[in-house]
C-alpha cells in the first residue's frame with residue numbers, strides 16, 4: 599500500500615503562484631515511488647494545476663464539493679465539474695468547513711455520498727477539539743464523526759484523515775503515540791464497517807506536519823500518510839515531506 603501525502607493549500611495561491619509552485623515542485627518529486635502525491639489548490643487554480651501535473655506522479659484534489667449535480671445553488675461546485683478539471687479526490691469534512699461554514703455530520707455524509715456516486719475519491723477529515731480531548735471525549739467524537747460521515751458509504755476510494763483541531767495551524771503536533779492511538783481506533787471502526795477491506799483504507803495524520811516531524815509520524819503502524827497545510831505552501835518544504843525517510 600502506497601503512502602498518501604496531500605497538500606491542502608486552503609485559501610492560498612493564485613493561478614500564477616500555483617504554476618510557479620509546480621514548476622519547482624515537480625522536478626523535486628518526480629523520482630519518488632511508494633507515495634501517492636496529491637495537491638489541493640483552490641477551485642480557481644484546479645484547471646491550471648491539472649495542466650501542469652499532466653503525465654506526472656502527482657494527482658489533484660479539490661478542497662470541498664457540493665452534493666447536488668446541478669441546479670440553483672449559487673456559488674457551489676459539483677463533483678462532475680471537479681472531475682472535469684482532472685480532480686481525483688475531494689477533501690470533505692475539514693474542521694475549518696465544520697467550524698466556519700457550519701457543516702455538520704449530515705452535510706459531510708451527503709458530500710461523501712455524492713463524491714462516491716460520481717466516482718471521485720474522498721479524503722474524509724475527522725478530529726477532536728482541545729476541549730474534547732481535555733474532557734476525555736476524543737474517542738466518542740471520532741466515532742461519531744466517522745460513523746455518521748460514512749453512513750451508507752462503500753469503502754471504495756476512501757482515505758481518512760485524522761486531524762486534531764488543536765494541532766491545525768498551531769505548530770502543536772500530536773505525538774507519534776497520540777496519533778497512533780487514534781489511528782488504531784479509527785482502523786477498528788473501519789473494520790466494523792467494512793471488514794477486511796478496512797486494511798486497505800489509508801489513514802492520514804494532519805496538524806502541523808513539517809519536514810522535521812514527518813519521519814516519526816510516518817513510522818507509526820497505522821499512519822499511512824499526511825494531510826499538510828502550512829508546510830505544503832513552499833515547494834522545498836512539501837518536497838521534503840513527500841521524500842520523508844521510510845523505516846528500514
Ligand code: PGA
Nearest residue numbers: 766767805806826827828
Ligand atoms: P496545518 O494544516 O498543516 O497547517 O496544520 C493541516 C490541515 O488543516 O489540513
